[in-house]
Amino acid sequence: MEKIWLKQYPDGVPAEVQTDVYPSLVALLEESFRKHQGLPAYRFMGKAFNFELIDDLSRAFAAYLQSLGLVKGDRVAVMLPNVPQYPVAVAGILRAGLVVVNVNPLYTPRELEHQLKDSGAKAIVILENFATTLQQVADAVPTKHVVLAAMGDLMGFLKGAIINHVVRKVKKMVPAYTLAAPVRFNDAISLGRRKPFTAPVVGADDIAVLQYTGGTTGVSKGAVLLHRNLVANVLQSEAWYQPALKKIPKGEQITTICALPIYHIFGFNTNMMLGLRMGGCNILIANPRDLPALFKELSRERFHSLPAVNTLFNAMANHPDFDKVDWSHLKISVGGGMAVQQATARLWLEKTGCPICEGYGLSETSPVASCNRVDTDAYSGTIGIPVSNTEMKLLDDDGNAVPMGQAGEIAIKGPQVMAGYWQRPDETAKVMTADGFFRTGDIGVMDERGFFKIVDRKKDMILVSGFNVYPNEVEDVLTQLPGVLECAAVGVPDDKAGEAVKVVIVKKDPALTEQDVRAWCEANLTGYKRPKVVEFRADLPKTPVGKVLRRELRDKPSAR
Template sequence: MEKTWLKHYPAGMPAEINADVYPSLVELMETAFKQFPAQPAYKMLGRSVSYAQIDEASRALAAYLQGLGLEKGDRVAIMMPNVPQYPVAVAAVLRAGFVVVNVNPLYTPRELEHQLKDAGAKAIVIIENFAATLQQVLAHVPTKHVVLASMGDMLGFVKGAVVNYVVRKVKKLVPAFELPTAVRFNDALAQGRGKTYSRPVVGPSDIAVLQYTGGTTGVSKGAVLLHRNLVANTLQCEAWYQPALRKIPKDEQLVSICALPLYHIFGFTTNLMLSMRVGGCNVLIPNPRDLPAVFKELSQHRFHSLPAVNTLFMAMANHPSFGTVDWSGLVISVGGGMAVQQATAKQWLDKTGCPIVEGYGLSETSPVACCNPTDSTAYTGSIGLPLPGTEVTLLDDDGREVPLGTSGEIAIRGPQVMAGYWQRPDETAKVMTSDGYFRTGDIGTVDERGYFRIVDRKKDMILVSGFNVYPNEVEDVLTLMPGVLECAAVGVPDEKAGEAVKVVIVRKNPALTEADVKAYCEANLTGYKRPRIIEFRTELPKTPVGKVLRRELRDKK
């Protein structure tokens, strides 16, 4: 496909980026530590953590992890919400020469066990709020070393103690657990300070992150993201942001609101790594669902950047506390993870004066592949143009490019595209073409200016508030439930989340109730994967060969 989009790039936008500026994310981060030592890197609950503090703490934790006898390339899981310990852990794992395995802290024991086993994680850095989940699976996974963080670890002695007391005793957010061999986060740092840190040689083709994403087989699989992939995407995003960033006064540090979970690749790249690259500061939001707390935090800051999913933009724009925040500094609102709705985009622009620019990407593309120009003044309804150095094409079922004006499967090639799925060459072969394109499973069109638009989904994936839910996984869990003969999961439109999970169940036991199913799903599936709608039928619609006709189930609400 001819790169028509290059003619419609904002003025001064490069066609390519040079990902060789840094041989690895380690180099990118250490450059930031040297360049911006005194600047705040993170702010949370009235406390500020500088680049120098992240540098010192991560070096100490890296030395501690190396002292456990782990070898270069070993996987270390990180299971935390947005707290300063998360970026410290990421920097430590990478600086020690290990691989970050991002884990959703809301995972159930079943989901956590699968991921730790699949990744072969030797160690985990986890916040105590979710330690009870880890306790249930620790005997069955290869994870032998546990570093246990608390919410207040990096907030200073007095503030930290108060926060920990409130979290544990007042809000009761830490269920009882027993992990006798775990080492407390601050103790690990103290031990690490007494050890020698040995800086390994980390290069572009070393693995940086295993980013788990749903599988068509119902099993979550790890997208292998190399240092080169993440460095490239960070630099691509930086170039793409420039038209907006130029509006920030020269004497102001870029301040981003970090409401996206950092364990999700969207937040990992656009908040954590991009801010490192430009010396920016992230205001950490540990729980974006707690909107009163979000607005209380936002009202304390002047900020410029807010990447988020449609669900959060909509909830914020409709919240009574919206007016308590000074939005005058906001120059870039990036929507990703799910489609941005026109009504949300209009309301956001009316209220803030800053349009939402919609982007598109996947865990497999580190994640950003396309985005609307950041100097856009209105909602386009498209996913925008391919980023510098990115090629996007539309393919038919046989892998041939479709003629202009025809819809086809969106396929992406560029320096941000993953190396493959972790230890799953069969799954990798299904999605990578012989000439290096990643087939996304999304069906799109492109106009004469090179703007892409998603029109359908080839895969049966359900997109709930930016998180992928694969029907097979929900079905696999439910068919193990006593009383369920068979079932099918589909996505149905949902005003808040974009889509919601609906399951249609054929009962083996007529006494099985909706409440039974909900309780079972609560124990086995993390929140966004749980069905919102449960329907019982005597049979499922099927093709003559017995394949469930999901489309029929979708059409009948």
């Protein structure tokens, strides 16, 4: 297949990146620790953590894990939000030759039990705020070593004590729990300092991470990401960023706002791993949903990069504290995780002068597969073009390539594509083609320049009297209606048409009426795409990374 998208590459971005320069993610991390040792790698609540400190703490943590009798290939779960213990734990796990199992801290006991059992995790690093969840499944899972972190662990004695007091006693964010013999995070570090550390030989084909995915569609599966997959994607992303990085004054350290959860693959590679590779500093935001606190943090920082999802860009741009932040140094706004909507992109560009550059990827692709040019000056409405070393094509239901301009399932091939699903050869076989392409389940079209546009997920498509209605299109139209803050479109059963379109809207303007919505849709959407049901709500159900949970809107109708 001709890679017509290569003609759209900016100057300086290669068609192929050498992705085997590091034998493993560990080698990449250790080079970064040496090369940038004096620079801050993270800032959290006003405290800086330099590369040298992360190196020292993670080596001690690796020695502690080895002292438990864990051996190369054993899985260790990490159930932490964006706190400095996260990069320390992850680097330590990888350096000990172990496998990181990223766990969403907001999981229910049922979801946590499934993931710990499925992965066979022998140990877990968990924030005490979520210990009660672990307590409820502790007897049913193979996870017997528990390292318990507290919010203030690495903040120094006095500041740490104050933070922990506020979290535990004032805000009452730590429900009561009982766990058998947990070891405190700081104690694990102290114990590790007194233990020998033996660096194992970690290779490109060893497993680095089990990234669980598919929880919103059925049973959650672990995408097996090898060291070479993650290294490749870090280097691909770094190459793609080059045109924007050139705009940062020479000698100035790139600073990135880490508001994405770093246990999610988008934040894991785009914030943590890429930041370490580039010698950058990540400003860790523990709870991006607390917008006043987020803006307070941003008002103290000079930053260049902000990866986020559409819902966060939208919420920030519409917040009264927006102008308290200096946005003049922002050079890269990367949107991913869900479709970036035109109204959000327009408002963000108007208010910051930095366009949202939409990209696309999945847990199964480490994650970045395609992206718009980072030197773009406008919203394209597409997911861009395949990044270096990557091929994308569109397939019909029989696995045949479809003609240009016709919709088909997006399939991806490249060094960042996972090795398969953990212990699920049947599920792996369903998504991998004979020629090595990963079938995403997303329906897209490609234009004559090689730009891809997602028209929707297969499972989210609404079938109205035999016509396909793609929720993204309906949502994009509605978010351009003044008075709409955000919205979601889903299919609901209909006696006549099989399915009908239902829209759930969060108002920006309280005066917005159902009649306003219907008039706008009549002017902008053909008959079968117009909503039959219009519902207003105070908010939309979302995953921790900010994706709207359309399934919940279908399955759990709300009272108005």
